[in-house]
Structure formats: structure tokens, C-alpha cells
């Protein structure tokens with residue numbers, strides 16, 4: 062126990078001691094360890110330890126739940142609304158609440174949560190991986206993971222092409238991978254592909270010799286508006302979608 | 308002499324295909340030919356398991372037994388190799404192999420398949436060790452360089468172990484004791500027989 066080794070233990074109050082016994086910076090529910098280290102000894106947390114601190118200049122001093130702009134749960138939007146629109150964020154007008162409110166019922170049309178992510182053998186956007194024959198061979202087409210129930214409702218069978226449409230108006234064509242890995246309300250598409258645009262292979266538009274060996278639809282063609290309130294990182298990890306047989 | 312063996316620990320394999328890629332790169336294996344591949348069972352449901360499969364260099368190798376031109380031979384280390392100059396591409400070994408190891412570069416008319424290719428335990432072929440011809444036909448001869456198989460060396464979770472069978476078995480036994488599960492080693496019975504496999508006599512042909 063670091064606090065004891067440092068000789069700071071007795072600066073905790075009796076109640077704090079009870080809760081802090083055997084705990085550390087991250088797990089002490091009394092907050093006493095943080096108080097003693099920061100207030101009494103001027104320590105400054107970095108890395109993961111910061112996640113336990115109050116960041117006074119962030120819109121949320123401590124992280125709290127806010128529904129995404131495109132949510133399948135209007136009731137959750139009521140309960141946990143997002144931030145107000147910002148007139149200038151890093152000099153740009155950035156919308157939050159107005160987009161969320163406008164799309165409150167969009168899940169009637171796009172009932173499935175679409176999340177994107179990584180395949181373990183792939184690197185980043187996939188350009189390097191798909192240009193290397195030894196790696197490109199491993200996954201030669203982009204796909205959407207969809208639950209057997211959701212697939213059945215749509216008459217989609219494993220290995221068939223489907224159109225995935227999102228509130229942005231985009232449609233992408235990928236192969237269905239019917240699997241219980243995702244639940245019946247969620248779909249997953251890896252983000253390592255590009256070279257197709259809304260169903261069309263763009264091979265002819267690559268400069269000669271520059272096309273990756275395997276190409277597919279880029280999921281971010283279909284992801285929707287949204288930015289992180291602090292970093293302005295774009296929201297390309299989750300949105301809503303509908304899936305239909307191609 | 309060490310008896311070389313593979314072991315893939317299904318409790319550890321994360322289906323990253325690092326082994327597959329390491330093999331392709333090390334030996335410049337062409338598109339469509341896979342000396343090693345990763346098989347996933349119960350994909351996407353609880354209990355999902357993956358194993359990396361290649362030629363297991365069996366003690367009593369069925370490929371060796373069925374080959375009509377007798378192109379297989381066994382090295383002092385117990386590695387099962389073949390001679391592509393003798394191979395007639397008949398495909399018998401493919402049907403005999405319980406692990407689906409033998410690969411054929413093409414499926415042409417009249418059953419023409421080309422010379423069989425398979426995992427060499429990174430030990431090359433009958434040509435002179437580390438010669439240009441050996442590399443062209445069989446890939447790199449890492450054993451002669453004092454190195455272990457590229458696939459097992461690459462494995463980030465150390466699910467795939469390749470090397471002296473006794474050492475491999477010791478490592479695995481220790482793991483099973485520590486974690487208290489996953490004691491069945493997939494493929495070992497088929498490849499090396501039940502119980503402790505006897506070391507194959509040097510140069511023996513079955």
C-alpha cells in the first residue's frame with residue numbers, strides 16, 4: 062500500500078481509512094487517497110489516473126452518460142440528452158442537440174445499431190494490409206455481422222450480398238456474415254476496406270499499379286454526423302442502419 | 308536427436324493469423340496455397356475455439372504410406388519432407404492426410420494439380436541446405452540455420468509451439484497445471500499416437 066509506505070496514511074480521516082484500506086488510487090471509493098496525494102502533497106495525476114479526477118474545464122467534469130446523436134432509444138435521449146450545439150468549436154459551428162432531436166425517431170426507419178471495428182490481422186484503414194498479398198488473402202471481401210434473428214426477418218442468408226443504409230443517405234454493399242456474435246439489434250462492419258463506392262468497384266480510377274489487391278466498401282461512407290465535445294474526434298464508431306437483401 | 312512436433316493450444320489462440328502470414332512471408336508461398344491455416348470452431352458463440360493447423364509431421368504419416376512414387380522421407384528430427392522432383396501431383400496424400408495439409412497450386416484439366424506443397428517444419432527439402440533451388444521449391448531452411456519454425460516463433464500468444472517434442476510437452480503440461488483446464492491437445496493422438504511417442508529411427512521409411 063503506497064500511501065502507508067510514503068507515510069501519508071494518517072492524513073486520511075478515520076472514515077476514509079475504513080474505505081481506503083487495501084485500496085489504491087483507482088479503487089478507493091472514499092476519494093481520500095486522491096485528496097491526500099493531490100491537495101496535501103501537490104501530486105499531479107497523468108495517464109489513466111486522470112480518469113478519476115474532476116476536469117473543471119471540460120463540459121462534463123467527470124464522465125457521464127449521454128445518448129449518441131443517432132440512438133435507437135428515444136426514452137434515453139429524454140433522460141440523457143447530449144450537449145447543446147456549439148457556435149464555435151475550434152472555430153467551427155458544431156451541432157449536437159439539434160441533430161439528436163431531429164433524429165429522435167429515426168430508429169423506426171433504421172432500427173439496427175451499426176458499430177464498426179477492427180479485425181485482429183488488419184492494420185488501420187487497411188490500405189497497407191490489402192496491398193500485401195500475404196495479408197490480403199486472409200479477408201478478401203468486406204462484410205457485415207448480423208444476428209440470425211435480424212437476418213431471418215430480412216430474408217438474408219449467410220454469404221449473400223446486402224445493402225446497408227444509414228440516416229446519412231448512403232448505401233453500402235457488403236456480404237452478410239450471420240452470427241450470434243452480435244445481438245439481434247446490433248450489426249458490425251470492419252473498417253479496413255475501401256475501393257468500392259456505394260456498390261461499385263473503383264478499380265478503374267486508381268492510378269496504374271496503385272490499387273490494393275482486394276477492395277471493398279468503406280464503412281465510413283455510411284457513418285453519420287457527430288463529434289466529440291472536447292477533442293472533436295469524428296463519430297465513426299457507431300450509428301444506426303437498416304439492412305436489406307441486395 | 309530431438310523429435311520435432313507442433314502443438315496448438317486452443318485456450319490461447321486468438322485467430323490472428325500471424326502464423327499463417329509468417330509462413331507465407333518466410334517462404335514466399337503463392338496466393339491460394341496455405342501451408343498453415345487457422346480453423347475456428349463454434350465461431351461467434353460462447354465456447355468458440357481456434358486452432359492453427361498445418362502438417363503435423365506425424366510419427367506414422369499416412370501421406371508417406373499412400374504416395375505411389377514414394378516421394379516422402381523423414382529427417383533425423385522426425386520432420387516429414389517430400390521431393391517435388393518425384394511428386395506427380397496425384398493428390399493421394401491430400402485424401403490421406405487427417406489435417407488437410409497437402410496443397411496443390413492449381414486445379415487444371417485432367418486432374419492436373421502441379422507439385423504438392425506443404426509445411427516443411429521450415430526444414431527445406433532434399434536439395435543442398437540453404438541453396439537457391441531449395442528455397443525456390445520448399446522455402447527457407449530455418450532448422451539448418453539453427454532456428455525454429457517461423458509460424459511458432461511469430462505467435463504472439465504462444466498458442467502455437469513448435470520444436471523438440473519433449474520441451475513442447477513440458478511447457479504445455481506446466482500451463483495446464485497452472486490454469487487447471489484445457490488438457491486435451493488437439494491432433495496429438497492422431498499425429499503422434501497415444502501415450503509417449505517413440506522416437507522415429509533416423510531415416511526410417513514406413
Ligand code: SF4
Nearest residue numbers: 330426428429456458
Ligand atoms: S513450420 Fe514453417 S513451413 Fe510449416 S507452417 Fe510453420 S512457417 Fe510454414
Ligand code: SF4
Nearest residue numbers: 320321323324326462
Ligand atoms: S499466431 Fe498464434 S494466436 Fe495467432 S492464429 Fe496463429 S496460433 Fe493462433
